[in-house]
Amino acid sequence: DAENLGLTEPDSREDLSGEDVARKLLILAREIEQEIEFSDIKIESLLLPNLNEENTKKEYQNSKKLFDKPFEIAKITQLGTHVLRYIGEIDVETKKLQVQLVSEPRNSPLGQLKGADNLIEIYTKTYGEIPIVIQGAGAGKQVTARGVLSDILQIASQIKIKEVEYS
Template sequence: MSTLRINVILFGIGNVGSTLINQVIESQKFFLEKRNIDLRFPIITNSTLAFFEKEGVKNQWEANFAQSAIPFRIEDIIEYVKEQQFENLIAVDATASSEIVNSYIPLIQNGFNIVTANKKANTLDLNFYNELRENLKVFDKTFLYETNVGAGLPVVQTINDLHFSGEKITKIRGVFSGSLSYIFNRFSSEETTFSKILADAEKNGYTEPDSREDLSGNDVARKLLILAREIEQKFEFSDIKIASLLLPELNEQHSKAQYAINKTLFDKPFNIAKITQAQNHVLRYVGELDVITQKLEVKLISVPKSTALGQLKGADNLIEIYTKSYGEIPIVIQGAGAGKEVTARGVLTDILKIADKIKIQEAVFQ
């Protein structure tokens, strides 16, 4: 059986992108022996520069990138892969860039499958969302984004499989943010101030560089919207009711410096929320889609310690999926929902799924 060469064009060499390359290099021999798949990175880019690999120079990407990367446009990449007659193309988006998302459709039209860790494409307006999927059908390409929700956890796939097997999903609820999971898990179990735990979360790299992005609830809302659309609910981002954790004097209208010195203002309101809840209850920041009432909400809730949400530890994510068949007992998916290693591994799993699909298509046409 001949080896299938997969050409991965990687956009973004930050934490996730560089970890992905290293995971592939580490497992290259394994993929060749076990799956007959040769994963290659002929083009690697950051936001402004691209490195075009010369045949025969493998696995020295960091040194090569520093020496030989040149400014690029998406058109240059499309032209290059045509000139080189590269087949089995997968564009991997390991950025948070809107510009690359705008290039998804031209890439699909020029023979690329897409794997993304970038949530933007699935949370833009429904017109773009639908146009992207129309192009995937017309050009018979695949778009995978398992890491959009829960990093390496099989959340998107599970919800998709349930929905398209005819199962009626009635509700999806969960803790979708690793940073907010860490903050409230500690705040519920320790006699420590909210601002001290927030500072620890920032120091440990759990939050975005500006933690207001986490506390605003927008990231949780994006993940909830992705799952709602996965079961063909026609929601826009503006339909989500978001109860932000930010205070009027600590919101996005103030400078980062003002925010940094005033974080102790969080302590009083959160302490009140903690001591006024029912006994043996804990605070959790959740996203919730109720399909029956057509409500999408992101909010702080109080749950019994004895529940799955109440027992959450560390920075874990936990997603509950309620369905008609399972009734009141939800399907629960829990585990690490953040981190460059698990996210890169999730991206790699999506790449290998597309490689397997290409292999099947090739076998059919032979």
């Protein structure tokens, strides 16, 4: 179970709702100077409507089996050479951001992802249909701990710089 392995948010509804991916898309969009609000993102939630934040975590845990059937149907109806991926996409030209479940060829960069790895494909006019690909570990206790430690060290270094400036 991905939640028990630490590959999802502590409450996996955050991941299944698409809101975690949408927040990351919003950060990336703003970093490339797009004027976008969270409400502008089209999110295809994987949660059944009755399994929202108002349910207790126990009610949600007891209802997880309800997810199996739609995913099994989606797997069966796609080509055998494809896999399902839950992705976030930014279209800079149309300023369209969306989170959705897609069927990807197994031999594509997205199709080859394993476990909690993340991947960003950047399409440019220069490279045409061949994207620039950035890939790496995206979740898990070690990655999260490394990120937190990095943030703490960065804050500590900023504090030290300010102390020197004020001295």
